[in-house]
Structures are given as C-alpha cells and as structure tokens.
Amino acid sequence: MAGGAPRIFVSHLAGIAVFDPNGDQVGRVRDVVAMLRVGRRPPRVLGLVVELSTRRRIFLPMTRVTGIESGQVITTGVLNVRRFEQRPTERLVLGEMLDRRVRLVESGEEVTVLDVSVQQLPARRDWEIDRVFVRKGKGGTFRRKGEALTVDWSAVDGFSLEEHGQGAENLLATFEQLRPADLANVLHHLSPKRRAEVAAALTNERLADVLEELPEDDQIEILGKLKEERAADVLEEMDPDDAADLLGELPEDDKERLLTLMQPGEAADVRRLMAYEDRTAGGLMTTEPIVLRPDATVADALARVRNPDLSPALAAQVYVCRPPDETPTGKYLGTIHFQRLLRDPPYTMVSSILDDDLQALSPSALLPEIAGFFATYDMVAAPVVDESGSLLGAVTVDDVLDHMLPDDWREQEFHLAGDVNHGD
Template sequence: MSAPTRVFIARLAGVAVFDPAGDQVGRVRDVVVALRVGRRPPRVLGLVVEVQPRRPVFLPITRVKIIEVDQVVFDGRLNMRRFQQREAETLVIAELLDRTVRLLEDDSPVSVVDVAMEPTRSRDWLVTKVAVRRGGGRGALRRRRGELFVVDWDAVSGMSGVEHGQGAAGLIAAFDRLKAADLANIIHELPEKRRTEVARALDDERLADILEELPEDEQVEILGHLDSDRAADVLDAMDPDDAADLLGELPAEQRERLLTLMEPEEAAPVRRLLRYAAGTAGGLMTTDAVILPPDATVAEALAHIRNPDLDPALAAQVYVCRPPTEPPTGRYLGTVHFQRLLREPPSALVSGIVDTELAPLRPTLSLEAVATFLATYNLVAAAVVDESGHLLGTVSVDDVLDHLLPEDWRETVMEAAADESTDPEEEALRRSAQAREEAR
C-alpha cells in the first residue's frame, strides 16, 4: 500500500476509486470501522464507495492497494451488492465527525473534526488519531479556545453510544462539493436522528435543494423536525412547484400555518399552485419562468437565460407577455426558443421573433396529455395559459417525468441493488473482523 501511511478519513470523501484496469468505478463516501471495548483503536473494515446509479457498495480494506489524495485503487473485483450497515459497524464520516468527546487528561470537552487511520504490520488498518477542536472548558487555559489539535485515539472518551444534539458541520464540510442530488442520497442513508441534525445544520438554500431530491416522506419528516419559522424559510427558498408539492402532503392546519409564516411574495405563487389538482398541467407547473415584455431585446433575453441558478429546462425558452410580467401575467404573446435568440441580432425585439404556432397548455390538461404534447413537439417546457390568455406558469419535462415515474422512484434509485446475492469473500472478511472482537 502506497504512502501516505496515515490517512485522515474526512479528506477521503469524494475521492475517485479506480479498479485494477484504471477505470473509475465510483467515489469514496465513508469508511466502515468496528469500535472496540476499552481504549483499543477501532479496526477499519473497508470503504463505502458510491457507484452509479447512486448505490453504496462495500470495498474491503484488504483489497485497497493505493490510497492517495486524489485516488483510491483496489485489486480484485468490486461486489455490487448494496452496502447495508450492521449493528457492530460504525461509519466514520456520518457518525463520528462533530461528536463531542472528552480529553482524558483534564476531562474537557472537544469536538471531533477528523480521525486518522494507519496500517499495521499485519495489514490491518486501525483508527489511531483524532483531530479535535477545543470548545472551552477546564482545559481551555492550556490550549486556546477554538484551537485544532491531534491526539491519540485512547486519549479521548465518548466515541461510542448515541449522542443527542450532535453537530453536523464536519459531515457537511466533507461533502461540500457534492451536487444536491448526491448529498440527498447520503442523507437518505442516515438514521432519522442524524438526518435531522444534518438538516438543521444546512443553510436554507442548500437544504431546500436537497429536500427537492428526497422522497416525499423524508421531506415531510425533516420539515417536521424544524421549528415553524425555519421551515417557512426553507419553503421560501424552494422552487414554488416543489414547495407546493411538499405542502400538499401536510395536514391543512400545518400547511396554512407555514404559508402564513412564508414571505408574502414567496407564498403567493405557492398558494396559486395549490389550487390545481395533482396530475394536471396546473398542478405540475412552476411560476419560475423567464417572462419578458414585448419591448425587451434579444440581448436582455440572453442575459436572463445565462443565470446559472436557472433550471436548464426553464432557460431553454423565454415567454413574452404584456405587463404585468409576474404570473398571472398580462396577455401571453408567445414563446421565443433560445436557439432563435442566438440567431438574431442583440438589438432585435423579442416580440418580433415569438413562436405563435404552438397553442399553450390549459391548466386542467391531464399529465398524460402534457407528456404527449412535449414529446410530439420535442419541447423541454411549455407555457400554461388560462382561458383569458394570461400566462400562469410553465411545465418542464423534469416535472412531468417526476410524476410519470412510480411514486417511489426516488427510493428505488437510492435503494435498488444490481445483485442481492452475498459475496462470500466480503462476508468472510466482515465476519472475521467481528469474530476477532468477540473473542477478545
């Protein structure tokens, strides 16, 4: 196994994992260890590697041949059976980071920032060091408050057992670069207690993005663990259609309380969306469309769709309406597709290049009819207009797919395994490690 021989585990999060042929198979998501009685350092059992599509699998540490800052290389084959954590196993990043422990030298509290593992002569890997941050207490006179330092594993107590009110800053920092959908998958795997702690530690925007990627029951669960003011702030940060879908799952009294606490300008479109039945164009649409008046120029339109925070489907076209340009708008004049914008001079007016050939959708149109319309005309989004010609919103293809797929499709993606059979070698490795601990 190549240097470095001491590896800080939080720094492994997201590192690419390669097979013997040099092909990348996934990324490191966590490290599995077996905690031991007394002060003996935990034994490392293996890595949790996320492979596509968002499936965690187990890679025994004995198969890992190279660990470097930018890659992990293993030999043999990677069993694609879904990783299932066992009672005697602990996930370092998910469960040990941010834990409050005590230094044995003076019984002062410190917070776990990272832990390090090292190989032994017998080819085992053990967790030997703990990086901690001083938070104050009786030992604070000798070390400054907030100071980061490294101690031996046996110099601290409190690593085992359930901690109530555990922080989540370290876990969040370890996966800071992940896309919302990937972090949602990791949060989905956490126990409810830990999931709640992580949700509380995330900022409103990040939590809003992650909620949109979680199954509905977990969205409701997380929102229920937040105080009402925080829950309303998170709903403010969500896309109106996603916020409406989530609120639609709540009891009427709770839904109305949260709507009242939301910012009025954020709550108004959500209230409008809640009026429409699920499975209709009105129930599928969002009000976050690019809407411009007829005297706007092509240059202005291009500036709007360049917004990196705009969903790609919504950035594919601009809707031209008479004022007001907030839904429900003035009279809808037509749609300008972004490819047409690229072909026109910047000074041209959008009103002169609108596509008026396609009739807009009505809010009562069924899900199947909306899907057929988008497929027939090769569109990624379409305008929804009422009988008076006012633009109400837009339906994008991703929202249609969300509703066409089975209700539990997110759980299926997160939980399905390519092969449910047991890998004998992996089973033997894990049982051997546990048996050695029981014998001691």
C-alpha cells in the first residue's frame, strides 16, 4: 500500500477479521498500538492488537500487514502468538485516545476526540496517525450538538497528558456488538483508570453481564469504584448466584451495606444463596428458573422459554410446581425439557407431560456429585429441591464448569503464559 493509500479511521478497524495469505482467519482486531513522539510529530503506529479464536491477545506489527481493505486485514502469515503486553511508551488508540478532551492549538478551544485516522507513509512500510476527528462543545457522543471537524494531528494538543474524567461513549460505541465475555476481555486489558471510566459509562444491565465474565479481582475493583447506590443496582441486575459469589468476597461491613441498599426481594434471594456452603448445589444454584403451575399449557411454557434474558441452559427446561410459583415453591412435581415442549400441541397441560422420574439434587449435594449427575443424565440444568419437596432453584452446567475449573481460570484465559517482545 504505497503513496495513494486511503486514510483509515481506527473505529472502522475494531472487530474486523485478520486473515493469513491463504485466506484463513486468524483473529480479529481489538485495538491499535501507537507511540507518541516528541513535539507535534504524528504518532507512529506500531501494530495491531489481535484477538485469536482462543481469546488470546497478540501483537501484530504493522510491518507484517500487507493490506487493509474491504473490512479485513491481510497479514504475511508470520505471527508471534505470545500474549500482548503494553509498554509504558505505547498508547492503545481505541482504549486510551477516544473520548479524550484535547485542545485546538490555534484557538485553545477544548474538543472531544471521536476518532483518529491512520495512513501508510509513501514508499515506506511505516504508518502514522495523521488526522483527528473531533467535536466542539462538551460530551463525546455523536448525538450531542456541536460542530464536528477533522484536523491534522499537529492542530491538537493534550494527548500526552494524563486525563481525569475521560469519557467512554465512543469506545463503547466501537464495541457495542461484543458479547459480554468479549467486552470483559476488553475491560481486563485496560488500565484501572480507563476500566473505571468505561464501567461508569455502561448501563447497569450491561455492566452486570460483563462483571459476571470478569476475574474476581477485576469485579471487586470495579464494584469498589462505583457509588454504593449504583453498585447495589448492578448487583440486582446480576444473576443471584453470581451476585452472592461477588458479595461473599467483600468485607462484612461492605457486604451488609450493599445488601441493605438492594431491593428487599433481590437481597433476600442473595442472602439465601449465601447461607449455603460453596461448591454445593445450594451455593451454585440460581433462584430464578422457569417455574410453572400444573394447569399451565405448553403455549405458556414456550412463551416463558422465549424470554431473551434467559441463558440457554435455563431456557432448556421448565419446572412444574404447586403454588407459590416463586422459589422456594410449593411441592415440586417434575421437569419438562424444551424438546418435549416442541413435540406437544400448544393447548396441552404441562402436568400431563412431566418427567417426574429424575431425582432432584439436594441443596447440600457436593460438586463431584453434581458433576456426576450432569454427566450421567446428559443434563444442562438440574432442579434443587429441599427435604419438604419445595423447589429452591436450579443448577446450570456453566456454574458447574466455573467451579470445576481452577479458581483463576478467567485470569488464565485473559493472560495466557508467555511474554512478548513486539518491537520491530
């Protein structure tokens, strides 16, 4: 890509596929690495942070990029698969430059960075950040008023300064289509300051989903930087079992204060789960499975299963119980698997198609027994029933896997072994 190479805005690079010369996809772009230079010289683009299919993040030098076009990056095919580690002299363009407040050199006016563009230098393999897309006035979203303009890098000042209160709207817009686990990976690799700013910009529901996918240390750090009222709101949006696990890691005073701020019903579910020992069915279960009364129909059951907020494991089956139909319920009668619901007419009463032969789990059942139950009966979820016959909740296979893996498995997933030297 020589002298006439087009200008590329980095927001358009976020998430695009990276291919080797044979056309095989090797990963996706998650950020751009640049190095600031003395004076007003444009920053040099060192390379791309590429996330492999294993979710390992590696560094791809720009010298190994042969083309960026049609929504894809083509490489020479030679990759160093050791994990990426940011150096003190480097900046992550998406993670650290977007949403910054900088000043126009000529007028001194403060503007917000919406995007930056990169371009390959003529007759060379080097790349630079050459232009900055900014908006005048306060705020960083495209929906807010204020003139937007593109200026040369040398026309702005302030990128080298540590910024307090940096926004996160444009960074979030860049990654809005990411699954919670992938956005958690983005947050994990940001600086603590930037991580707090992004977390503050997320909605309560989105932040709750992301927290459930983060290592324990990151969860505690982010929750600790939220105002207590908001922290309680986020905990309410989390699955009760995940909220109980997180609260269990906090000092007793902090835990009680947050539980007091939560809605009484939500707090009661979490307190109930915290009463059980770790790595038991009671400690692993969620208190919000799909519960139906015996006179409900298959149509009623399918309507509940269609709820997009349910995980695939919880939507795989429904539990039929006598009133009350919130946990702890009246007498548990049996389970109906999703496939059975698809085979029977919509008007069929659920009480007539129950699977009542399968033994439910006791809340005191230990992890090896739970894992054996799932393996023996090919289950993705299992009911937890107390001695009186009431349904307390359901254990899902993802929670079993979470607790069978090493305690730091999320950390290992984000930080796979090995150091990287990503200089040219």
